[in-house]
Amino acid sequence: MRVPHYAARSLLALTLAGLLAGCGKDSTAPDAPFDPAGTSSDIEGMQSSFDSPAMEGYASATASISAVLGESPAAAAVRAAPTKALVAGGKRGATAYAVTLAKAYRRPGGGGQASVSAAAIPAEYLGVTFTFNTDSGKYLPSELTGAPEDGVRFVVYAINPISGVPVEPLVEVGHADIVTTETANAITVQVLLVSGGVTYLDYSVGATGNASGLTLAVSGYVTNGDDRVNFDLDNQLSETALSIDYVLTVPTRGGFRLAIELGATETTSTADVEVRGEHGRVHLSGSTTDGAGALDVEVNGELLAIITLSPDAEPVVTGAEGQALTEDELEALRNIILVVGAGLDFFEDLIDPIG
Template sequence: MRVPQFARLSAALLALASTTLLGCGRDSTAPDAPFDAGGTNADVEAVAASFEAPAMESYAAMSAEIGAAVGGSAAAAVRSHPTAAIAGGKPGALRYAASLGRNYEAGRVRPSFSAAPIPAEYAGTTFAYDVATGGYVASDLTGAPESGVRFLLYAVNPVSGVPDEPLSQVGHADITASETSTTSNVRVVVVSGGETYLDYAVDATESSSAVTVAVTGFATNGSDRANFDLDNRVTGSLASLDVVVDYLLTVPTRGNFRIEMEAGTEDIFSQSPTTTLGLTARGEHGTVGINGSM
């Protein structure tokens, strides 16, 4: 039986909470009430569930096809879309950071391009999925942002990730972008039924030896909402890539429950990367934290 992603995240946090409480006792900054592992677990589930909506699932499944259509820094931002995995502690955060490393590796994919991030001939264009080619094509439909592009989103097969036939639209994703010689800013807004389910911006800045990538925004399933502020610094090359992350997730619908994480990994794609970690989950049900290295 397939285990839902949020269930795996819940089990991971309970294990983290138990280890921390047994090893260190209750955090000195925790509320007066005893730490409630079940309540904190439910808060973490709410973070993960905020990313679960049909339009977001479609956007995630179609990100490769959307990226192929837009290219450049916009494609990197599409591939860097946040998911529920970032709420799963070190494993999920580092997997996400590793994906950013692939997208924005210093010396390979830079935020500066000779062409505009969205070619002028595509500005204001709505792209629709073409079953015959298995990709997106420009259409005559209206509604796209004047200086950006729109991609229609469809119900997808949960196994293959391919749109079901006949096509059934579940929303759309609007993408706008701007660039200078050393920076890029890309914003993606995923909408369904007039409601915004995912709204995030990716700001990438290049220096001589690193790329700094900041991903900020929110995701909602219509009930819970997770705000995220994900700072990433990538140095090196795929042969030896180092990543430093500083993540903050808050859930205003859960009493501003928050997960804070700072981690650094050297040679992240090697068989034995070196990682340092500081993680704190804090809310109405208490505080749990862990610090260490491996």
């Protein structure tokens, strides 16, 4: 079996690849308990929902938009925009996104306190539309109308795929409206990305914080015009621990669902990932302490394999009762690695605690 690039760097994936090498599928054997091709297609559809000219333009502009908004909750919400890397990166993508949120909302010199006391949007920018100036390489106020009275608008542009900056002459591909709702100790920021009358991204970020940590909730949807992903991303962050609960669903793919729950300290890591849809259900769960632990692999509610991890030895793979896997079970496990592992980059870093 050809080992994917991600597996070549993983002790766990290498071990599984060795176990599965040369195990051809018996055409007379029962079908695998899930449909690899269908599941792979659903994962690709989830990822491609983030691909559109409007999303490319917005992603490229987030740093420039944040620079205009300064150290404000609105700027933090712009930097908190979910991207394709969140769903393509599995555990690593989810934790990287959570760290991005923490950095975006952490007040300089304020420990774990969220930046929720400053004005969400500078008052002088309310109702203003900003356009990109190619001479300065910055967004500047314009005379254009249409911005929300209680928010601000930024025009986004087609991007040069090589340089990652707007092409010249500028080609508008949409606009991002940013509005806020404020209370005494919390701020919610909503971002709408619209192109040609179609909303390609609609998300809100709610932040509360104190000296001990941050609570951040990101919810909304993204679409490429064909597929759509609804997301609810809950984060609990402190100086010493991380806890996240992410759920993403694809209504255009029969409700295909990805759920990720992670907990981590400097030495321990727990992970629970479920992929569920019309083509079957795969559930991966495990925990490690200083590199030692175990991973359970379930398919359609049935325990397929247990992978025991050790920092000083190769992982040991057994069946639900501790027995060696049958050829059909090996084939099913191989499909899980190729589809779920490669699609979500889960196996590669399950055994790595989050530092």
